[in-house]
Amino acid sequence: MLRLPRRLSHLRGIRYSSSTPRFPCVEAHATRQSRIASSFSSSSGPEPPYARPNPTSYTVFHSQTPLPLAYHSSPLPTFDIAYETWGTLSPSKDNVILLHTGLSASSHAASTSANPTEGWWEKFIGPGKPLDTNTFFVICTNVLGGCYGSTGPSSVDPETGVPYATHFPILSIFDMVRAQFRLLDHLGVEKLYASVGSSMGAMQSLAAGWLHPERVGKVVSISGTARSTPSSVAMRYAQRSVLMADPNWNNGFYYDALPPHTGMKLARQIATITYRSGPEWDARFGRQLRPLPDDASPAETRVPALCPDFLIETYLDHQGEQFCLKYDANSLIYISKAMDLFDMTRPALQALRLPEAAALSESESASSSSSDLARHTTSHSKSHPPPTNPPPHLSALAQGLAPLARTPALVLGVQSDILFTIEQQREVVDALRMAGNDRVVYYELGGVWGHDTFLLDVLNVGGAIRGFLS
């Protein structure tokens, strides 16, 4: 088969095929690729934006004591945890709230004098706000595995002098929380007033109460889970797949080269779909078309193209672009994997290198047989009765959550959340109550914002937190 030279293509008679097809979205991406490549090959050497955090805007706790890891026999020999604080630590150090982040957030939950830019939970933290800094001392860390000042795959391995990349160990949510408690030890904080988190932060919040029941006064779990479902694993797997398929990912060894920004952009587009919900987009975008480019003739008949036509498409494109050089690809892979692996059923906990899990066996032989669990049904509120015939995984989860049996807990979920579904919220509540916890407060929110509700709905989410903490 012969192909006509492109310069002859204008001779073709059919209008829709009369010239070489143009793909402005593909061209824009190529232009961007060149611009990024030239910035990375400049004399200052490769330095992606996420490697340029402002180290004066947060404090770094450096630990020389090795950190045991849930999936490995060797500990992490040393590690850093970046953190920020708001409010004033009381003399007895009894007013501390440890705030956990979602997957990709930094320690910058709210503005500070050192860094006045808005934080990711700006409306929730401050004097008179739900995390009221007139009362509480709030600590937020960048998680272990992250790229905003805490040790992660982009950090230099002290043994080799080069970034860990994928030599970094697979992490557990429990590893992240143990690193945070090292920070608390360092700060002399014996007991938290509360452990608070949303999304992955809710996993950490539960894990904190589980690891140290005596050191955590209250637990707040917003739009989280105690056991990742196959659907949420699938959505994160799709993101890791597009990222790992980017040739720039290079098995994780890209720190002296161009990072996999295309894979990151595509991964973020998929993530964005899981964070928001249909009804919000119906109202916000509907079927509106993107504005035509400035050079389009006003009389031009609008013919659809294979590149984005709808506002929802340009929105996703923009979300991907914004994120793709802001966050380290390996951090995304490691932390999303840690979320997939999170499972607080007793057998799953016992398969980890967690000394605390050994106690689960003991407590079982002592008291927590399934018939004992059934007796705890009196702790259920009338508005959310216990399952009459709990499935095996729910009983296993109740057994795993036994250390949380006496910790007051707020669980809050959103009915339009497709990533951490409302069924998972109910599962956490059922399991805590079956474990004997009679101080579980549970709210379900309506609304159209899906998983991102925790970032947006200060009235309902903030109000629930305020009420529970007071």
Next chain:
Amino acid sequence: MLRLPRRLSHLRGIRYSSSTPRFPCVEAHATRQSRIASSFSSSSGPEPPYARPNPTSYTVFHSQTPLPLAYHSSPLPTFDIAYETWGTLSPSKDNVILLHTGLSASSHAASTSANPTEGWWEKFIGPGKPLDTNTFFVICTNVLGGCYGSTGPSSVDPETGVPYATHFPILSIFDMVRAQFRLLDHLGVEKLYASVGSSMGAMQSLAAGWLHPERVGKVVSISGTARSTPSSVAMRYAQRSVLMADPNWNNGFYYDALPPHTGMKLARQIATITYRSGPEWDARFGRQLRPLPDDASPAETRVPALCPDFLIETYLDHQGEQFCLKYDANSLIYISKAMDLFDMTRPALQALRLPEAAALSESESASSSSSDLARHTTSHSKSHPPPTNPPPHLSALAQGLAPLARTPALVLGVQSDILFTIEQQREVVDALRMAGNDRVVYYELGGVWGHDTFLLDVLNVGGAIRGFLS
């Protein structure tokens, strides 16, 4: 920064970083890539599997009469439509069911003597089955834009002698249906007993009844929509994005080279997430791990990896692999775009090059003002009352669907469908009833299969069809 030579890496002390990280999933993909590349460079020339359909297993209708297109002033000069049939055409040709396919299906809906392999709706077509071939003559086509015998981007452009690729015109669902009616004309079928379709097929089914109210006796729309939502556009956009980001896609000009099989695999993984639902995967996969490879030591402690650990991950991987060379990437892009563009509200229809849309204006000035629409509420069944205050887009949809006001219609939706949500099913029903149709049958199914229910639930889906057609 210096990197240790890899041969020294075994000297490192930490177990999890003691050797070069291996990524079996990445290696498997590279191996596959080489295998595909070598098969494409063999002496027989590049020939992907989708280019090797068995042309003796279906019939091709070839039209030399140009086909007008909804988005272009120039028609498609000639085109082929591949089709298969089941049952016997009655002497008066009054027993014909036109069955429409989903996005990527071929005309092979059920086994035939020419092609005894199972079809995609095998359980639904045959003697005594829901599409009962003792009574009906069933026709199924490969859609215009497809790659299984009908004209699409992989077809040779008669003007150039090479495949259209992205010179192919943007298609509308209406174009696909107009091509099908050319086939019906050719077969001498004046009137369909029914137009039946699921998913994208439901769009075509509604479009058939709309284009030719006098030629379509009944309409069946299963898990479809009359107006694609931004969420469904987003899910398809994510698929097109990963595909168009594959360098092998090459702006669509890959027919003399390696096709974008990686992008196709990744796109199919995303699609698979939208086709099934959480509850099914909970039951089917839960948190089961994939089996260890045969060469794994039985005593080996299982440490999670960045490559797939969970069965759900290997399932998605397998779904992607199975599909990636079975279907033409450009067909996927064009047809998924046609789905995004589908919108039967009156203004959207009037923006197309459809002579039939002109009649909508006339009927408006005659009778279908919004106050008229309100009077039609008596046609609503008690089990599904009409919206008391319909949003503007619903009124616009009712106005657009006016030509379907007298066609008996079965609408069936699935509550666990995240791609064509149950709200969209209700929207179709509301709009048809508001348009004055008092013969709309509507069912909602529960169950865990999500969008794919139409492929699986022969009892409920098949039963509804059988009842409606008889």
